[in-house]
Amino acid sequence: MVENGKKILIVEDEPEIANVLKMRLEANNYQILLAEDGVEGLNKARTEKPDLIVLDIRLPKLDGFKVSRMLKFDEKYAKIPIIMLTARVQQADVEQGMDAGANAYMTKPYKAEDLLAKIKELIGS
Amino acid sequence: MLLKDEQVLLIHDFKTKFLWGIRLRFGIILASIIVYFLGISGQVGLLPMVKLLLFVIAYNCCAFLLSFLKKQYKLWEIITIISICQLFDLLAVTLLIYFTGWLESPYWFLYLVLIIVSGFGIFSRYSKIVFIIALFSAFFYLGLMLAAYFAVIPVYGPQFSLPPTELLHSIINRAVFTVISFFLFAGTIYYFSQALTENQQSLVKKNLQLLATLEELKEIDRLKDEFVATASHELRTPLAVIRENTSMLHDGIAGAVSEQQTKLLDSATNNIDRLAAILDNLLNIAKIQSRSLELKRSETNIGQMAEKAISLLQGLAIEKKIVIKKEIMPKATIWIDQDQILRVFINLIDNAIKYTNLGGLVEVKVALEEKGIVCQVKDNGIGIKAEDLPRVFERFVRFNRAVEMSKRGSGLGLSICKGIIEMHGGKISVESREGGGTTFTFTLPKVETNG
Numbered sequence: 001m002v003e004n005g006k007k008i009l010i011v012e013d014e015p016e017i018a019n020v021l022k023m024r025l026e027a028n029n030y031q032i033l034l035a036e037d038g039v040e041g042l043n044k045a046r047t048e049k050p051d052l053i054v055l056d057i058r059l060p061k062l063d064g065f066k067v068s069r070m071l072k073f074d075e076k077y078a079k080i081p082i083i084m085l086t087a088r089v090q091q092a093d094v095e096q097g098m099d100a101g102a103n104a105y106m107t108k109p110y111k112a113e114d115l116l117a118k119i120k121e122l123i124g125s
Numbered sequence: 126m127l128l129k130d131e132q133v134l135l136i137h138d139f140k141t142k143f144l145w146g147i148r149l150r151f152g153i154i155l156a157s158i159i160v161y162f163l164g165i166s167g168q169v170g171l172l173p174m175v176k177l178l179l180f181v182i183a184y185n186c187c188a189f190l191l192s193f194l195k196k197q198y199k200l201w202e203i204i205t206i207i208s209i210c211q212l213f214d215l216l217a218v219t220l221l222i223y224f225t226g227w228l229e230s231p232y233w234f235l236y237l238v239l240i241i242v243s244g245f246g247i248f249s250r251y252s253k254i255v256f257i258i259a260l261f262s263a264f265f266y267l268g269l270m271l272a273a274y275f276a277v278i279p280v281y282g283p284q285f286s287l288p289p290t291e292l293l294h295s296i297i298n299r300a301v302f303t304v305i306s307f308f309l310f311a312g313t314i315y316y317f318s319q320a321l322t323e324n325q326q327s328l329v330k331k332n333l334q335l336l337a338t339l340e341e342l343k344e345i346d347r348l349k350d351e352f353v354a355t356a357s358h359e360l361r362t363p364l365a366v367i368r369e370n371t372s373m374l375h376d377g378i379a380g381a382v383s384e385q386q387t388k389l390l391d392s393a394t395n396n397i398d399r400l401a402a403i404l405d406n407l408l409n410i411a412k413i414q415s416r417s418l419e420l421k422r423s424e425t426n427i428g429q430m431a432e433k434a435i436s437l438l439q440g441l442a443i444e445k446k447i448v449i450k451k452e453i454m455p456k457a458t459i460w461i462d463q464d465q466i467l468r469v470f471i472n473l474i475d476n477a478i479k480y481t482n483l484g485g486l487v488e489v490k491v492a493l494e495e496k497g498i499v500c501q502v503k504d505n506g507i508g509i510k511a512e513d514l515p516r517v518f519e520r521f522v523r524f525n526r527a528v529e530m531s532k533r534g535s536g537l538g539l540s541i542c543k544g545i546i547e548m549h550g551g552k553i554s555v556e557s558r559e560g561g562g563t564t565f566t567f568t569l570p571k572v573e574t575n576g
Contacts, residue, residue, distance in 0.1 A: 014362055
């Protein structure tokens with residue numbers, strides 16, 4: 001498998017979802033990093049500087065909105081695009097997500113082609 | 126006598142009510158001066174009237190000054206002040222009657238005024254006050270009559286040239302009549318004030334009950350929202366896993382798949398999408414029901430929404446060789462929630478296509494009228510039975526013929542449409558005949574927007 005040099009950080013506490021995401025994205029030649037909670041996600045984002053972050057909202061220790069805000073309001077990491085991928089679909093959540101600086105808000109279950117298209121749109125393939 | 130709470134209220138209300146009482150008295154003084162100078166009160170000596178007026182003005186001024194003396198008065202102080210004022214009022218009225226011809230004076234009705242005022246004044250909470258004032262009025266009045274009869278005091282006004290016994294009879298008649306009227310009056314005021322208090326109390330009770338129920342309902346609503354959010358999450362996560370697993374198998378990421386396997390996986394993926402759609406619909410129903418679905422209104426060309434829906438469903442129509450005819454007014458703009466109304470169009474047009482046979486016709490009309498937008502989705506499909514029509518907008522209702530026609534459908538679409546239209550303040554209705562097609566009509570009223 002030829003990697004295309006793009007790193008994606010997946011911050012998701014449900015291992016099954018994290019795995020299917022990893023499988024799908026690796027099949028599309030992205031390099032994957034995983035984080036299981038908000039704090040780990042934030043740390044990995046800062047140390048590894050991924051090209052894109054796929055972020056769940058319901059996370060232990062630190063929720064997705066906070067992680068997104070902390071990254072977006074720090075100019076060192078603000079440029080990293082964030083896709084919020086979550087089961088929370090209320091209008092209020094979408095708005096909160098956008099307020100927190102998310103570049104895109106997708107709901108589960110997602111269509112793989114939609115997610116891949118969005119990623120491609122944000123960082124190329 | 127008075128409950129603790131009532132005592133507190135009385136002390137609190139004292140100043141305001143007291144000042145009103147003083148204003149009322151000054152008003153009456155003014156009125157009587159005018160009446161006097163208009164000559165209506167008949168033959169009255171000027172000097173006694175002046176003395177009386179001065180007396181009344183004097184004690185009212187005292188009362189006025191007194192009200193500014195202390196910030197808050199104790200209960201016994203209030204009772205003393207009010208009682209003295211009340212006695213002075215009674216005295217003033219009695220003097221007035223005395224100066225204007227005692228037996229023949231028309232001013233005895235002022236006792237009734239005092240009775241009424243006591244019923245609404247500071248002591249109104251102690252409703253029997255009216256009887257006390259009636260009693261005192263009777264004392265003062267009778268006192269005056271007797272004093273005049275027995276010539277204890279000089280008599281003003283016309284001299285009565287009647288023999289003593291006849292005069293006595295006159296007095297007794299008058300007195301009895303007058304005193305009875307005092308008590309009748311007091312009784313009436315008492316009765317009505319009691320009724321009023323009872324009413325107020327039962328109203329207050331009912332209000333409290335309603336407030337308590339409202340709090341309960343709010344809590345239930347909050348719990349329901351929490352439940353919906355949690356359930357939504359719990360259902361979506363496994364759905365996401367299944368979908369991706371299936372999808373990846375289908376896409377060959379886990380190894381090569383045969384054509385047959387691809388078909389099966391395709392079907393599985395489609396059904397997961399259906400589940401997700403139903404889940405979305407359920408969430409929407411729950412939100413619309415609890416009115417937490419907020420409309421995001423914007424100036425929308427509603428014709429464009431109709432066109433969008435039609436283009437989305439064009440594929441389905443073509444499959445069944447159904448023609449979609451459009452009669453859409455081009456510049457029909459209205460202040461609505463774009464996405465929700467698009468959803469309504471999609472639902473209605475999807476239904477029209479689903480329940481129409483091959484080669485049928487679906488008409489979509491959008492018109493802008495005086496009162497707002499009127500839209501219609503008409504088909505010449507299988508129609509709805511007359512007995513089923515009333516239930517068409519109910520949740521989870523799908524009629525047998527609909528199920529035979531198409532397996533797709535959760536029975537939620539029309540109830541969602543109804544909810545959305547009604548949230549916009551509009552109305553939706555249906556006309557149909559079995560085998561003769563169905564027409565859905567909905568209206569959206571114009572909204573007054575600021576600026």
